[in-house]
Amino acid sequence: MPQVAVEPFVPVIEHADATGRFIFVCEHASNHIPSAYGTLGLDEDQRRAHIAWDPGALGVARRLADLLSGVLIHAPVSRLIYDCNRAPDMAGAMPTRSELHDIPGNTALSVQERLARTEAVYLPWVSTLHSLIARRIASGLNPVVVTIHSFTPVYFGKKRLVEFGIIHDEDRSLSVAVLTAAQKLTRLNAQLNAPYSAADDVTHTLRLHATPYGLPNVMLELRNDLIATPDAQETMAAQLAPVLNMGLAEIQKQAKAS
Amino acid sequence: MPQVAVEPFVPVIEHADATGRFIFVCEHASNHIPSAYGTLGLDEDQRRAHIAWDPGALGVARRLADLLSGVLIHAPVSRLIYDCNRAPDMAGAMPTRSELHDIPGNTALSVQERLARTEAVYLPWVSTLHSLIARRIASGLNPVVVTIHSFTPVYFGKKRLVEFGIIHDEDRSLSVAVLTAAQKLTRLNAQLNAPYSAADDVTHTLRLHATPYGLPNVMLELRNDLIATPDAQETMAAQLAPVLNMGLAEIQKQAKAS
Secondary structure, three states: OOOOOOOOOOOEEEOOOOOOOEEEEEOOOOOOOOHHHOOOOOOHHHHHOOOOOOOOHHHHHHHHHHHHOOEEEEOOOOOOOOOOOOOOOOHHHOOOEEOOEEOHHHOOOOHHHHHHHHHHHHHHHHHHHHHHHHHHHHOOOOOEEEEEEEEOOEEOOEEOOOOEEEEOOOOOHHHHHHHHHHHHHOOOOEEEOOOOOHHHOOOHHHHHHHHHHOOOEEEEEEEHHHOOOHHHHHHHHHHHHHHHHHHHHHHHHHHHHO | OOOOOOOOOOOEEEOOOOOOOEEEEEOOOOOOOOHHHOOOOOOHHHHHOOOOOOOOHHHHHHHHHHHOOOEEEEOOOOOOOOOOOOOOOOHHHOOOEEOOEEOHHHOOOOHHHHHHHHHHHHHHHHHHHHHHHHHHHHOOOOOEEEEEEEEOOEEOOEEOOOOEEEEOOOOOHHHHHHHHHHHHHOOOOEEEOOOOOHHHOOOHHHHHHHHHHOOOEEEEEEEHHHOOOHHHHHHHHHHHHHHHHHHHHHHHHHHHHO
């Protein structure tokens, strides 16, 4: 792939003036591959598949932001160009392979090409998300960071039974409280640190933006067959909104008691 | 103090093209109080004293960057406007008192004033430093983050014997290696986590910019009576450069052995 000079891809913020505590973050909201990058050597089915984005995640995040008066931020390009939930030196930042698929456009990237993608996608993402969080901290809004993802029901040929994965970084308190609430309020197969965990380097956003400020945080993973349509996304968000409220209330209670 | 609308204060980067591993960071390089903020109710002696900045730190950092082919970034305004080594919700971000001195211009700041200072000073600082670091990670430069500070020899009337404080955040490996090197190579009274430690909330920069990326990092504190003149700063840097090199070599050796 030739080296391309592209303008920065600015993340999208919705409900910027929301005064609720929740900040919903969707790093894998879009499968858009800007024309400067061609097709990355992928066919149309591949570019529509879960390797390019987290199908359904943005729809759920939007409805959660509505229901909980939260703010929403999402990335405007495919994770195959740059995965905003990865540091620039991680293999997954510009992956050469994803599950069963080689990504031809990502093999043999030069240092200059890696740097150009970092500058075009990752830097504006981090800067915008950081400013959003720091402004809300300064404004006394006590933010809570929730990242919204989806995962494929079949991975390397194996079916996944988990429907709702709850993944924590250093501070597990909100994750545990959300799991307990999900078990009380829903019939979802909810599991902690499934289908993967922080040990798989999937909590970069939490580590960079929530942990250093001591903000409550959690990464939510939804099985994408459960959120394939706008109706299904609405139903899922309607189940998850009270779960998040109950989880947050629980850690506030714990904080007062300690 | 009236609410003031000010343009953002962009941090200064020196030796942007340096290819060495060290990134020297000076959050308290300047005692400049922009005219929009008046005098903060302080007299001239107070505005020149250690409460407004870290005297000598920038001079040492500049010479270290020269000696070690490092890049340098420093903040252009006084810590009394916004302390870039503090999160927006920390008391020290816009302190109302520093050691023996009240800061009249910082009492009773409204949420809007706190937000305005955060936007004018902290956001451009974080964004610029983050981009500097992420670009160097993407370029394969394996950065090492070293923050340079100075402290007053007499604090609340008590003399401090420590001359060279080495403070760590979560990863203590470089700090311990630097302490050992300082004891071998210099006669400085060098101590770990003195005159204060991460528990005093002084490692915000390391926590936000180095720890999430797994970068080696350390905070250096120099007693300011030892770096009061350009000559003294040069002498100190000449002592510290081999100490930093030896410390870095030691953790590289440990990494290879493990």
